[in-house]
Amino acid sequence: MRRIAETYLGDADLWPAILKASGLETLSDLDPGQILTVPTDEVSAARSALSSSLVRIQEANAIGAQVFAYETITEAISLHDSALDAEKKRNWPETLALAVDADSAAGEAYLLAAENRDKAAEARLSDRQGWVEGQRPEDLGWDDRELNAILVEEEKVRTLSRSTAQITFRDSGRLRLNANSHAVIQRMRVDPLKKREDAKVSLVEGDFYALLGGNSNRKSLEVDVPDVSAKIDSGDFWVRQDVSGAKFTNYDDETVEISARGGQVSLGRNEGVVIRAGENPRAKINVLTSPVLQAPSDDGLVFNASANLSWQATDGASGYWVEVARDANFNQMVDSASGLVEPRFALNELG
Known part of the structure; x- marks a missing residue:
């Protein structure tokens, strides 16, 4: 019986499923020459659904279902665990039904997580x-x-x-x-x-x-x-x-x-x-090289409400773009001027 289960169901431990499908309760009920029913389609469908639901649960968790769809993914895991219990009891119709429900819940959790992440x-x-x-x-x-x-x-x-x-x-x-x-x-x-x-x-x-x-x-x-x-x-x-x-x-x-x-x-x-x-x-x-600052000097301090900026002219430049900010990341802008023809710019109202 174990060899038959291994050959047709891929798992020697599934021999009780052959007994059940053949209407038998124990091995002692077997008679020589008796025709057995091997539930290949039923077992295959149930185990395939189990495998598919596990993969779907893992995919949902990978994109954050435990964070963005906790209740739904928890339901999917619970259904999958119940399907495993049914598999141990060789109850293949229940295994299949629970695994399909687990797969569906995991798919919903995946969509919820994807929606909330994006x-x-x-x-x-x-x-x-x-x-x-x-x-x-x-x-x-x-x-x-x-x-x-x-x-x-x-x-x-x-x-x-x-x-x-x-x-x-x-x-x-x-x-x-x-x-x-x-x-x-x-x-x-x-x-x-x-x-x-x-x-x-x-x-x-x-x-x-x-x-x-x-x-x-x-x-x-x-x-x-x-x-x-x-x-x-x-x-x-x-x-x-x-x-x-x-x-x-x-x-x-x-x-x-x-x-x-x-x-x-x-x-x-x-x-x-x-x-x-x-x-x-x-x-x-x-691109052209960066202009070289002339006034004020690099890292120089200006204590006036205005400042006259100047830099060395760059060969080939048709114009200059100057930006001044209160912070190094230029999130607090003071002024921005583009298309300057001359290498100088008068900055006013710094206070």
Whole structure:
């Protein structure tokens, strides 16, 4: 009987199941030449359901069901334990039914955990200079966005002339929109279990500078630019988009991968590329060297309410961009000025 059970059921200890299926209670009830019924389909279905439910429970736990769907995953585990008890009693119909219920409960727990882990996050308008507007999906028009306004998924943000805006995500990663820029926060999700945040931003026009990383595991941002595919692992980069095409510059050791019309280019540290509208990416180029500060001196102290900044002119530069903040992370902005032709800038009202 053990050899028969091993051959047809894959487990010698399942020989009582053959007795039960054959209408026998003990081995002494066997007669020579008697035809036996081997419940291969019944046992196989029950054991397969048991295995499947265990895998589903493990998958749900792996994405945080014990945190985000505790009651449901507890029910799934209890049903699975009951199915194991039924298996020990060789009650295959009950084993199958309980295992199927356990699998269903574990699947529900998985969905609950996934939903709670992949929640829409919020960002904050951490700085604004000039006029900054926003439009949520339910809004009919554009409205002024005050400092520290909460920005949500699918919200549009734009800056007008001589205006800038800084968007700070939960993990302290941030985007700075320059004047006359229009961006859409298409996706903004947070995973509290892994402390990871993912975002996708569409740049309609204008330009922004991104500094990511912050306090989470996120080191990338997905950027949508018309007719250009960009896979960005860099945590420090700049993007511009207008009718003439797009420009990308990378300031990080991690790469920026650009694809357009079948052409591809990979940007390393301090490299940039221009993609003209309807064309392949051009050859990448090295960005210009950083300007050298002249006044005040590096780490110098100024005790006035204003300061005159100056730096050595950089060969080949068509303009300069100056930002001043009250903190090293540039979360408390004082001023931001781009397109400066001369290598100097008068900073007023520092008090």
